[in-house]
Amino acid sequence: xxxxxxxxxxxxxxxxxxxxxxxxxxxxxxxxxxxxxxxxxxxxxxxxxxxxxxxxxxxxxxxxxxxxxxxxxxxxxxxxxxxxxxxxxxxxxxxxxxxxxxxxxxxxxxxxxxxxxxxxxxxxxxxxxxxxxxxxxxxxxxxxxxxxxxxxxxxxxxxxxxxxxxxxxxxxxxxxxxxxxxxxxxxxxxxxxxxxxxxxxxxxxxxxxxxxxxxxxxxxxxxxxxxxxxxxxxxxxxxxxxxxxxxxxxxxxxxxxxxxxxxxxxxxxxxxxxxxxxx
Numbered sequence: 001x002x003x004x005x006x007x008x009x010x011x012x013x014x015x016x017x018x019x020x021x022x023x024x025x026x027x028x029x030x031x032x033x034x035x036x037x038x039x040x041x042x043x044x045x046x047x048x049x050x051x052x053x054x055x056x057x058x059x060x061x062x063x064x065x066x067x068x069x070x071x072x073x074x075x076x077x078x079x080x081x082x083x084x085x086x087x088x089x090x091x092x093x094x095x096x097x098x099x100x101x102x103x104x105x106x107x108x109x110x111x112x113x114x115x116x117x118x119x120x121x122x123x124x125x126x127x128x129x130x131x132x133x134x135x136x137x138x139x140x141x142x143x144x145x146x147x148x149x150x151x152x153x154x155x156x157x158x159x160x161x162x163x164x165x166x167x168x169x170x171x172x173x174x175x176x177x178x179x180x181x182x183x184x185x186x187x188x189x190x191x192x193x194x195x196x197x198x199x200x201x202x203x204x205x206x207x208x209x210x211x212x213x214x215x216x217x218x219x220x221x222x223x224x225x226x227x228x229x230x231x232x233x234x235x236x237x238x239x240x241x242x243x244x245x246x247x248x249x250x251x252x253x254x255x256x257x258x259x260x261x262x263x264x265x266x267x268x269x270x271x272x273x274x275x276x277x278x279x
Contacts, residue, residue, distance in 0.1 A: 004079070004105045009127050013080035017230035022082035025058035025090070027216075027225060032122055033060065034211030035151050035270055039122055040068065042149040042274050048072045049117040052141060054106055054150065055079075055124025059087025059099075065120065066091075066099040072117070073098035077106055078124075107134040111141035118142075121150035123270070126185045135199035144279030148201060151270045152186040154208065155179040160258065160266035161213075164226075167254035171247035172239055175231035183231070192273055201275035213268040215255070222264035223252045 004010045012018070021028055039061070045051055045068040053062040056076025066074035076099070078084055084101045091099050102109070107128055119138050128134040138148065156162035156179055165174055176183045186192050189206035196204045216222025226232055227248060236244045258264050 010079045018080035018082040022086040030214040038209045052116040052119040054121035057083045063096045076101045114143045115141045132198045139200045139277045142277035146277040148275045154269045155187040164254040167250045171243045172235040200278045204275040207272045212265045215264045
């Protein structure tokens with residue numbers, strides 16, 4: 001593995017957080033895969049393209065990209081050893097041979113220059129220690145004019161997930177932090193444009209997209225899964241027994257309006273960001 005500068009995230013994704021995602025990869029894909037077609041539509045992967053998946057996690061996006069580039073291939077990079085093990089196992093089981101998974105920190109990974117035609121990411125670019133440095137490294141790895149497409153979280157306010165987290169507020173801090181920090185650090189399109197422009201990208205565009213996110217088969221299932229999600233679990237573990245019990249009850253009550261025949265579905269929102277690499 002190459003050098004790591006984002007040590008806090010490396011610790012999280014090689015600890016409980018990464019293990020939980022690796023052990024529940026299909027469930028997390030059910031939460032996020034509704035956005036896949038937006039991402040791939042924007043990326044426009046050709047059959048000969050070389051594709052980089054930034055923060056590939058369990059590798060669903062990497063594998064789908066590789067299938068779209070049968071005469072090229074896809075490389076997924078992530079900090080998390082547990083998730084990369086799942087990604088490799090899934091690729092082997094699905095017979096996707098033109099895919100490679102590497103463990104490393106995108107900010108400093110030695111990609112080389114003009115290695116990829118397309119770089120994409122699904123909800124994994126919000127945690128860089130130095131986002132300008134990370135995207136500069138990605139831009140160097142793209143051919144001149146190469147495409148960048150990624151999904152990132154919008155602000156929580158006004159979203160279904162924001163409403164669920166608001167129900168937890170009497171008992172716990174906001175699990176993802178305040179809007180504009182942590183997972184929502186790219187919630188402001190002006191910041192996205194500034195970071196990408198400073199990193200050498202052109203034609204930056206941010207489009208708001210929405211998709212259903214399936215959190216569980218019913219309320220108890222969804223509430224249990226969400227309570228085990230790293231940001232929520234951390235605050236539950238820090239709370240006293242009474243506050244934690246109140247939070248779990250509030251979580252179930254908040255999810256109940258979203259329960260239906262297809263499971264517990266929250267309408268998710270994201271920014272679909274596109275740009276091209278300066279030569």
